[in-house]
Amino acid sequence: MASFSIDQQPIEFEPGQTILQAAMAAGVYIPHLCFHPQFSAHGSCRVCMVRIDGRTASACTAPAAAGLEVENLSDDLQALRRDILQMLFVEGNHLCPSCEQSGACHLQSVAEFCELLMADLPFQYPRRMVDASHPDWVLDFTRCIHCELCVKASREVDGKSVFSLTGRGFDTRLVINAPDGLLVNSEFASTDRAASVCPVGVFLPKHQGFKTPIGQRKYDRHSIEQITEE
Ligand code: FES
16 A cells, blocks of 8 residues: 655555545544545645645645655644634634533644643634524534534535535624524524534534533543544
8 A cells, every 4th residue: 555654654545535534544633623524625724734745735635645744743833733723712702611512622622632722812702693593402603613514514414505604704604594594494403414513612402501521521531633523
């Protein structure tokens, strides 16, 4: 099998795999947010940025090729990732201690892995809608990182088109395709894959609160590099 290296470790790959896919198959963790193995790469968050033969590129979109030398966990790449993660934290309302997704949040856990302890940038505290119209789900849009995973899950797995992204740059927003923009009046169902794929805490089930005790939550038990995405 052909191989390339990540931080000097040889990684075998199948033709057609990206660097991130080959790394995941080999059990080597490259921090990432907007990529999920069930879906095609979105390539938007840039957290998976690596250096390939000296050039920076996103590992989720860069094809694996024999002989490549990939740098992943160097100090300067981790520092760049911290900058990106900081921007995500200050752009939304990620109030981790009071968030139900805390301990199971991909953003929080990647930040811990990258050793981001504090944001130096000013928090924006955006005012965005919280949609509590559905009998079983609350959507808190202030936490959305625009990874597009719920959009893809709704379209590709659920066979619907309940969610979409609108706007550009700082004005990008997740919206619901319903006549009045409310979840309750969309085609959304509680069993939709779109509800379970969110890497942060936008989708929260009603009728339960902080169900898993601290110490037993997903990323309390295992660090993010040991867990395969569900
Ligand atoms: Fe590769 Fe987001 S995981 S750009």
